[in-house]
Amino acid sequence: MHHVGIIGTGSYVPEKVLTNHDLEKMVETSDKWILERTGIRERRIADENETNVTMGRHALERAIKKARIDRTDIEMLIVGTNTTDPTWPSAAGHIAQLLNLRKNIPFFDLQAGCTGFNYSLAMGEQFVKSGQYKTVAVVGSDKLSAITDYEDRNTCVLFGDGAGAVVLQRGDKEGIIRSHLGGAYQSRLALDLRKKGENGHRFMWMDGRKVYAFAKGAMAESCLRVLDPGGMASKEDLCALFNRVDGIVPHQANVRIIHSAAEHLESKVGLPDGAIKKKMIITIEKYGNNSTASIPLALDEAFQEGRLRKGNLVILVGFGAGLTYGANLVRL
Numbered sequence: 001m002h003h004v005g006i007i008g009t010g011s012y013v014p015e016k017v018l019t020n021h022d023l024e025k026m027v028e029t030s031d032k033w034i035l036e037r038t039g040i041r042e043r044r045i046a047d048e049n050e051t052n053v054t055m056g057r058h059a060l061e062r063a064i065k066k067a068r069i070d071r072t073d074i075e076m077l078i079v080g081t082n083t084t085d086p087t088w089p090s091a092a093g094h095i096a097q098l099l100n101l102r103k104n105i106p107f108f109d110l111q112a113g114c115t116g117f118n119y120s121l122a123m124g125e126q127f128v129k130s131g132q133y134k135t136v137a138v139v140g141s142d143k144l145s146a147i148t149d150y151e152d153r154n155t156c157v158l159f160g161d162g163a164g165a166v167v168l169q170r171g172d173k174e175g176i177i178r179s180h181l182g183g184a185y186q187s188r189l190a191l192d193l194r195k196k197g198e199n200g201h202r203f204m205w206m207d208g209r210k211v212y213a214f215a216k217g218a219m220a221e222s223c224l225r226v227l228d229p230g231g232m233a234s235k236e237d238l239c240a241l242f243n244r245v246d247g248i249v250p251h252q253a254n255v256r257i258i259h260s261a262a263e264h265l266e267s268k269v270g271l272p273d274g275a276i277k278k279k280m281i282i283t284i285e286k287y288g289n290n291s292t293a294s295i296p297l298a299l300d301e302a303f304q305e306g307r308l309r310k311g312n313l314v315i316l317v318g319f320g321a322g323l324t325y326g327a328n329l330v331r332l
């Protein structure tokens with residue numbers, strides 16, 4: 001088995017900002033409610049010419065630059081996304097063409113709700129670990145504003161648009177150590193697309209409380225499973241494992257979900273209050289929930305701001321429609 005490292009990260013968000021105060025003029029809500037219940041102040045919204053393809057292209061271009069490789073070094077492209085329009089052919093092919101990647105490489109979209117980036121990273125990890133490819137690009141890009149109902153206050157205050165990307169490469173040092181992927185298809189209708197109005201446009205519909213309850217347990221479970229895959233570690237060993245983790249990059253859906261998952265883990269493992277919470281990288285205030293983009297975007301920002309550094313041990317953990325969940329344990 002080969003080692004597989006993240007050698008470059010990149011991200012992109014649209015310029016247009018939609019604030020809580022803007023939303024106060026659109027639905028019956030308030031800045032106070034949104035901030036207290038979700039941690040979000042504003043989110044970015046793509047203009048009509050921007051799509052998951054154009055945003056993903058920018059993010060990957062930046063990741064390639066940071067990785068200091070040539071675009072023709074990429075041997076496979078995986079795009080985690082939920083909002084390709086039209087649904088096929090894939091966003092991945094379009095991004096490959098815009099970036100003029102090598103002509104014969106395999107490329108595909110992977111749809112796993114907001115966990116799409118964790119799933120895509122796990123796919124890329126396998127192809128590099130097995131020795132089949134040396135360099136694989138993974139993108140998470142979503143234009144959730146295209147499927148958000150701006151008359152529904154239960155959902156429209158949460159979502160935004162953006163993209164993030166990483167380049168994976170075979171190397172000498174440990175990089176992506178392990179991934180855990182999970183699913184709960186029995187709850188698939190808790191987050192759904194439903195037709196509305198005469199033109200039959202389909203918008204996101206969500207049982208927020210159900211998703212919330214699922215999310216905190218699922219994220220905690222995935223964090224445990226990447227650190228202790230066999231589930232055999234004692235509480236003492238688990239405490240030691242968590243103490244070695246420098247940062248956790250969670251899916252940015254709701255700051256309360258992130259904190260509840262951390263508290264859940266602290267009590268399960270027996271760590272003092274705040275020990276895991278303080279490791280959480282949180283960017284939700286500025287971007288809301290931009291689905292598959294949220295984890296690679298937060299990772300890229302944390303790198304740029306020096307909150308995470310080369311050599312750090314991090315967990316990337318998410319959940320989303322499907323319902324799905326998953327995590328990746330990575331030495332940066």
Ligand code: UT7
Pocket residue numbers: 028029030033034037038114153154157206207208209211212215253254289291319320321
């Ligand atoms: O990537 C995965 C995507 N989805 C999620 O991550 C969503 C997970 N769920 C959540 O984040 C939370 O459940 C929400 C933020 C959606 C809602 O927060 P909550 O604390 O679970 O609120 P709630 O659903 O229990 O609603 C409390 C009240 C309700 O009023 P009543 O029934 O108590 O009178 C809602 O109608 O808040 C009301 N409400 C709002 N009020 C002002 C719901 N949305 C709003 C709003 N502004 N935007």
